[in-house]
Amino acid sequence: MKTDSVLEKILTSGQLAVTSEVGPPRGTDPEAVKKKGELLRGVVDVVNVTDNQTAMVRMSSMAACAHLKQLGLHPMLQMVTRDRNRLAMQADILGAYSHGIDNMLCLSGDHPKFGDHPMAANVHDLDSVQFLRMVKDMRDEGKFQGGDEITDPPKMFIGAAANPFADPFELRVARLAKKSAAGADFVQTQCIYNIPKFKEWMKGVCARGLHKEIYVLAGITPMKSVGMARYMKNKVPGMDVPADIIKRMAGVEKKKAAAEGITMAVEMIQELKEVEGVAGFHIMAIEWERKVPEIVERAGLLPRPSV
Amino acid sequence: MSFLKRLTAKEFVVLAEMHTPKGVDISRLVNDGRRLKGRVDAVLVPDMDNGIMRLSALAGGVLLQQQGLEAIIAVYCRDKNRMALQGDLLAAHVLGVQNLIVVPSADMAQSDHRDAKPVFDLDEAGLLNAIATLQEGKDLGSADLDGRPFFNTGCALASLADGAPFDEALEAVKAQLAAGATFVITPPVFDVQACAGPLKKLGELGVPIIAAVFLIKSVAVARYLARNDAGAHVSDALIQRIKKAADRESEAVKIAAEIVQALGSVTQGVLLQTHGWEHRLPAILDMAGL
Amino acid sequence: MTHPQSNQSEGKVLVVGGGMGGMRTALDLAESGRDVVLVDKAVSIGGLMTQLDRTFPTNNCDLCTLSPNLSQAGRAHRIDLRTMTRVEATKGEQGAFEVTLTTTPRHIDIDRCTACGDCLRDHPECVSFTPGLDHRAPTCMRYPQAIPQAYSINMEQCADVDALVKSCPVGAIVIDDKITTVTETFGSIVLAPGAEVYDPSPIAALGYSEQPDVLTSLEYERLLSASGPTGGKLLRPSNGQAPKKVAWLQCVGSRARQADQGVSYCSSACCMFAIKEAIVTKERFGTDIETTIFNMDIRTSGKGYEAYYQRSKDTDEVRFVRCRTQNLQAGETGALQLRYLPEESDTFVTEGFDMVVLSTGFFIPEDIRTLADQLKVDLNAHGFALTDSFHPVSTSRAGVYVAGLFEGPKDIPETMVQASAAACMAATHVGVTPDASPTEELPPERKIDDEPVRVGVFVCECGENIGGVVDVDNLVSHAQTLGDVTHSENVGYGCSAESMEHIRETIVEQKLNRVVIGGCSPRTHLTRFQDLLRKAGLNRYLVDIANLRDQDAWVHRDAPELATAKGRELIQMGVAAVRQSKPLADQTLPMSQDVLVVGGGVAGMSAALSLAGQGFKVHLAERENELGGEARNLRRTLEGEDVRTQIEHLVAATEGHDKIQVYTGALIVDHGGMPGKFTTGMQVGPQLFYRQITHGATVLATGALANRPSVYMLGEHDAVSTQHDIESLLEDDTDTVKTWSKVVMIQCAGSRTKENPACSRICCQSSIKNALRILDVNPAASIWVLYRDMRTIGMQEDAYQEARRRGVIFVRYDPENPPQVEPVDDKVKVTFHDPILADDLSMHADRVLLSTGFIADDEGTEELARIFRLPRTEDGYLLEDHIKLRPVDLPTLGFYVAGTAHSPKSIKESVAQAQAAASRVQTLLARGEINLGAAVARVEASRCAACLVCVRACPYGVPFINADGNSEIDPALCHGCGICAAECPAKAIQLQQFDDDQILAKLEGLLERITA
Amino acid sequence: MSEPTPQFEPVIVAFCCHYCAYTAADQAGAQRLSYPANVKIVRVPCSGKVDALHLLRAFEKGADGVYVAGCLEGDCHFNNGNTRAARRVTQVQKLIEEIGIEKERIEMVLMSAGMGDRFAEVATEITEKIRALGPSPIRGGKPAPARAQTKASAKAAK
Amino acid sequence: MITAERKPLEEIVESVASFDRILLVGCNECVTVCAAGGRKEVGLLASALNMTFLKGGKSVQITEHTLERQCDPEYVEELSQLVGGADAILSMACGAGVQELARRYKDKPVLPALNTMFMGASERAGVWSERCAGCGNCVLGITGGICPIARCSKRIMNGPCGGSTNGKCEISDDVDCAWHLIWERLKALGQTDLYEVNMDAKDWRPAGGAGPRTIVREDLAE
Incomplete structure (x- = not known):
């Protein structure tokens, strides 16, 4: 065990892990986070807390994580390279760990162009691979990126994101390998809709033996409506929504669309469970956290193991 | 990767047709050729097509190879007997030209040497047979050769016009494939959908099919094709599209590029025929995203 | 005195007649490298056209369009111009005709005469000018740009020869000038002697001899001309007052049924002539003048003519009256009473007019017939030279060609076409000779770098064209106030030989080094003035033209003050631009001869x-x-x-x-x-x-295409076809033709319509041709021709009359009320209105033939x-x-x-x-090389940033970055568009002749008054 | 005759290409078609020769309206000078808007050599449009003092 | 080449509004090539300024002059004759040129008329794109000649991120994904193994992280 993370424990035990996420509020009231966290209690293993998601200012991920931690949940600190240079990032990692937060996800983050501060400086002192390396070195070498030693290094269970669908596709396995090499313990993927393509990617991952080095949590996002499906297809960078998904969503009555989306998510999880190398699921029910229990249940992932 | 390797690897090939000069001023051929270097897989050099006496395809092909391009030269039966044909084939091999396409001979009615005597010692299948024989190290007189040449030989489909013309052309192609041809070049395709039937049947032959894409330079040319070539399937809408374009030349390039794109999933390659507008080839390639 | 001739002249062409046709022939031959002898019996060349005021359909001033040709003819060194010369005899054959030419003494040394007019002033009785056609002897020179620019003297009329000789300040009068007769050898001969205009005096009913206000159209033309007897004012000869009502009578002396009434053919040009005169009358002398053209048919079948005719009706309100007979008498109030029978009526109408213009046609006079006889050239019954369709300018005698009116009645464009055609044919017999005798030794170009700028401004009046609208003197005095202008004057017709010479002299005398011409469009005239500068020892690019005619006077006729003000600004712009101009050199390339x-x-x-x-x-x-x-x-x-x-x-x-x-x-x-x-x-x-x-x-x-309009059931019924369709039937299947008992032909089917406004020109003759042919095959056939105007121009009129004689029935229809065609089994029923019967007729035709003509x-x-x-x-x-x-x-x-x-x-x-x-x-x-002009882009290397903008912008890929790292433009390849100059971000490129300084100077010149 | 009402007479500069628009202007003359005398023509070999600088300077010197007249699309005697000119006109439109001059005061028009009537029509329309816009805003101010453009060679320093 | 574009006229006008005599100085180097500050643009700006002032009823004297290069003292010296007659200098050069003028002519306000943009290359006529960020430590040798620092929207050195589609960057379809280009290029070169190497966290000191940079060539420096 590299860390005390519950996630690491579940994954190491060979059981399918389930994670989900909550977005912190655009204000100072912690109740929103707590409420969302409560919905997920006992349903998922670890709750990701996003970091200025879609480049919009929100309550900091670390603060929100701390609130969840107080509730006894297992939060995962998300951090992007967009807003902080390596000094600020390391400082926050130390701070988070001091609150008992031992999972983190290292990301580059959405470009500020899409957010509410398009005029903001785009820091990117490090990229996500360099970021992973830094966190790993902090944990395993006990060293800051600058080389100085850390007294009581943070033992973070380190996650990365992977998009199996972004172009160029042929590079996606190699890129996972780079992240793995840099220090990622697990990876949460982009929402999966194109299952054949995901399987193809997984095949590449397994062929390279990567599935033995890094845990792959398949990303699942239930569709609420055909409108959302189309939006994801056309507007969200790096998203691959095949036409038959849209067709399926369009084929049902409007008020039954949400239920169809849930069913589809459940079916996907069931199908992906069988795929070699899939170590768990990351269910991103954006502003729809209340539906996560249903999905997890219907997918046969309950009860969650206690480790 | 050479033309042959790409063909074998089932990769999409892009060929361009380049005519030799009528005369000895090769500057245009060489300059146009240089511009294409690295942009096409090979250039096809026709030989006296239309019965217009010109610099021989072999010489043109060698010149283009000297510019760093790979050449495919046309061989045909109208103007040479088996002696001359075999001799030239050996010469081609020695000079480094290893891609051949056996083409039917153009009618001499439009020739600039209408009084010339057509030879037709061999027919196309006979010529293919001669090529095969040479590759086996013998000549048609069964004598052994010093060293064996190697060729990658294609044949040409005579017509894409539905019905009898295509059926006949298909039979001829089958015969030529049986005689040793390994790929087929079609007449120009202007409407991929309209040609879907014939193209499908060609696809079933199991050899690489390369479709010709012809740059329509003017409304008059489009009309000419519509009226005179049943296999062309040049529609009135296409004619109107060119006519209405503010810049007809660019529209023609665009149309050619669109056809190339449409063929991308249908055939294993394209042969761009620009007939004198070789300077427009890069534009077509750019627009087609090649 | 006869000069024995050597063989040297084999390479020459003899052109007889110095009218427009002869001039064009001579110019074409000279420009293509042949030597020409151009003879004219008159004292100066120019022919009939020099007497016209304006020509249709552009209503240009002829003197202006013609004079460039004239002075060119006068100066082209390959053309040996011999006026007052006649052909007396010919021998030999093509390739080597021996021609005897006789020249009447002029008694003036052309090379010395400056046309100052002193001899005329002192001795009017013996100094002659061609009096034009006005039988009321004009007192003016025939036209001011006459070539040669010299007078002629009739010594027999001279009472005091000594005084006459003394009157000439340059000693140009030659007392003992004699008739000269020479025999020269020519490879070929072109006959362009023209024709004469019919004298209507014999037709008593027209009152031409008695009534001063009855004029021929040519006389009327002189009346309108700025150089005419009234100085360009329209006044009645009888009382000097302006007319309010003018009538034109068509076909006077043409299309005559009786020999004493003139010729039987159509003179082809008179309809347009009359329409033009009517329009010009309204344009120039007031739209309230009533103009009426009395006619049988309006024959406007030339290019653009039909539109001109329609415009005259619709826009200019010219009245057209179709009528049969007419006669004239003076009324009590001095008005001319015209009696006519309108087509749609059976009662005569009498109407008063202030002036009546007789549209007189052409005929071949006796002296031209004699000339033809001497040249052994066959003539047709009317005295025109015989030619055929496939050899339109070849006479019956090999090596002798014909152009213009002598070949048949025609208009100017056809004359110009034939003239060039004759030149082409004549040239086949003579070789190109090297340009051995450049008569114009150009003076060396003056270096002007160190001279202060001295601008000369020369403003043309161009007769009424500019002077009639713009106050030229105002422009001249305004020009004097402009910077660097040291000379400014009104030069009348600036492009006339006289004025050109004057300008040249002025440039030399006044040491001018920049010139502004206020005249017509630089498009047409810049080259001529550039040549003039060169002759004056200046670089050709030191001149600019202010376009006072096409872009000022002509478009602001209704606002003379504005036109004058704009003219001043145009001159200002011109002066500003030439002040910036620099001497430039032309670029040349060899020409392909294919x-x-x-x-x-x-x-x-x-x-x-x-x-x-x-x-x-x-x-x-x-x-x-x-x-x-x-x-x-x-x-x-x-x-x-x-x-x-x-x-x-x-x-x-x-x-x-x-x-x-x-x-x-x-x-x-x-x-x-x-x-x-x-x-x-x-x-x-x-x-x-x-x-x-x-x-x-x-x-x-x-x-063009044979028209197949969807009218009159064409293509819908087998009995309806075009004239074109039955050509072969008439030749090969006469049996079918014999079954036709009734044939109806419909003219203008698909021509003169909204869709195809032009007259197709050939369909009237086609229908006549086919009608006669049907009658040959099937004399019993009844043939009806429904027409709008029968346009059987020239000698086709004879065939038209023959068709009438042989019983073909011609009925006019109104385009507003066209014939109706309906199917009735295998025949068709044709219904139409007969204006003479004033009733609708309807008949079953075995065949309807549509005269469909051409479509572009x-x-x-x-x-x-x-x-x-x-x-x-x-x-x-x-x-x-x-x-x-x-x-x-x-x-x-x-x-x-x-x-x-x-x-x-x-x-x-x-x-x-x-x-x-x-x-x-x-x-x-024949020029051998291409003059690329001087408008080429030049790079100022020190400014060039080698940014490649020009390399990328040039439509011809000419600029490149040279070894020095600067853009270089090969002047021989530059097309002179100036795109590179406009795009260069470093302003390192200038297009010569149009450089920024000049363009900005023009703007400054124009906008001076605002910023000053 | 009624007393003419005094109205604003704009000064309009038309840059006309030699092959089409200038010829069309001559055609208008030959056809005796009238158009306002306000339009003054500057002849250029191709509308592509008209520099943005010329257009701007015309306004600076006091023109109330400016237009560039070139050949019809596809008919430019120099391939594409007319389309280049049109792009420049658009650029200058933006610039004069920045200055505070209505962008309607400049435009690009196309015509063939034979279109004398179109030339007259365009000249009339543009004159009316500019007349309605009133004098150029910069004419409200004082005259432009001459601006120095140094002739010293930049290379001299080398 | 350094690229720049003209500031909005309004901003320029405001900056020079208080002066009566303006010396407008162009540069015949980079900014000429990118059509921002050559003789032509100088002419256009002079005209535009003049008109703007005329419109406001103000008469301003604008003197135009274009230097071969504004960032070299020897060329800048050429202005010394003209500066006396001006109240302010308006520079149409990049920031380097503006600063050189300000350094040399200390008693005159020197104002920028351009915004200096980036080091770029000309894609085609009239289009320039960023190619180099001047980071002081070139990695182009291992990225197939395509710079991830200048051309990736996130400066990702181990890209691509998960946002690219069809070879285009997530920020715009008009922007190529640099890493897509790098990958294609590496493939073409047969150097895909270079991709597998993780690039370490970048040392930003040569990029300016350590303050203003200076290059001293000992052999050339006086």
């Missing part, structure tokens, strides 16, 4: 054969798979010639000619280059093989015009450079048109235009 002929019909083949016959390599591109064009469908001409056989001969000759490369199935796809060195790409044959041809000139003979080949010419960048008329024909004077030249130098691509025309006219195009091509290619 010619591309597009179109393999009669016109294309004729042009190709004419050129190939002269040794030019011709590329003939035909889009169809065989040669022959539309004429393949014709069998006979009106005159009975066998068209099919002739076409077969033409095709065989064309294909067999070793200088002609024929491309059938050839589609032109691209074009570039410049006059003298074009490149054209085409795709040829079934496999669309691409050929690129380099050629110096291009002849477009792309033809939009499919062919639309794209060709785009590729060659040539303008077309609204109805799709190629637009020539000048409708009257340059009917063969297209607006882009190096392009010529022949045949129906220009406008509907007969085979004869097509062949003539083809030969004319061949001649025009030769005049271009």
